[in-house]
């Protein structure tokens with residue numbers, strides 16, 4: 223077996239054992255969590271580089287500590303590549319993750335007490351879009367929009383307009399972590415303009431699809447700001463980023479909100495890894511990858527449809543599927559996650575819209591194709607994975623069948639290993 227961590231192996235066998243265990247888990251199983259992916263060895267090298275030793279509070283050309291000749295180069299590369307990828311006028315690449323990107327965006331655009339109109343979490347939104355468990359709700363006021371029709375995914379834009387007129391939000395927030403369709407960006411922007419709000423989209427889940435030109439770019443429809451993570455479909459290191467359409471006054475506010483408003487020293491090794499990832503995403507191969515993610519999700523959708531398994535919004539137009547396994551097969555989301563884990567397929571239990579069950583053991587599972595597409599899976603292999611998922615759920619009490627499926631998954635994984643490079 224390859225020794226990925228020679229220094230750790232010598233120095234710290236306990237950590238080494240866990241890290242090698244994770245290498246094997248990833249190599250011999252299939253990753254279907256739609257927010258996860260496999261990064262290139264180039265991204266991993268940058269993330270483990272000497273830049274982890276460096277403090278760089280401030281921004282390129284405006285730092286508080288000395289020794290910045292290389293950090294500035296790296297951050298400028300990340301910024302310029304990000305702008306090019308998304309057709310943005312400005313990029314801040316310092317947010318440590320998606321949540322700080324959203325919090326920084328709120329701090330830049332809002333005063334305490336201001337209102338945000340965001341998607342309801344139970345209909346696909348995100349915790350940082352105003353869920354009551356977050357501290358954000360102690361500072362800002364969040365109002366919500368929902369789907370009008372759960373079977374098609376259509377958003378209730380009339381209700382959104384009515385809520386916006388009554389609540390006068392400063393931000394109308396698009397974006398989601400469990401919604402399998404595209405949004406009507408023109409409607410979002412026109413409602414935002416009507417009430418004098420910023421149109422902001424959290425594109426964390428679909429950033430790679432936007433960069434790869436597989437789905438619409440919200441900036442082309444007049445959105446003012448996009449926040450994102452840099453992993454997920456974009457296939458970079460864990461991290462966050464904020465982009466604006468124009469290099470306007472809000473860009474300055476965003477820089478101030480991230481540093482010194484919210485964060486201290488940026489993680490320069492992570493920013494170097496972002497620069498490498500953005501370089502990869504600018505290549506023509508990445509566009510082919512992004513389009514294949516969608517084709518693969520459609521192939522999985524067909525198998526679920528053929529097996530009469532209800533999918534929220536009726537299917538998918540992006541990289542993810544939200545299936546009502548409790549309503550369709552009588553298996554809870556938690557049980558489905560566990561039994562699929564047993565056969566080497568990793569996904570997550572997920573609440574569905576208007577779920578009859580609780581959040582710790584909901585009715586749904588959420589899965590997607592970004593990681594297996596990175597492995598080289600095409601429609602045929604993805605349909606096979608979906609068939610094995612359905613068989614696993616139907617045969618969940620049959621240990622012999624589960625063992626056979628585990629072997630099938632191991633064979634598929636070995637045949638199509640995680641690539642080391644994408645260029």
Ligand code: DSN
Nearest residue numbers: 256257320348399400
């Ligand atoms: N945790 C991410 C996801 O899985 O969608 C969102 O923050």
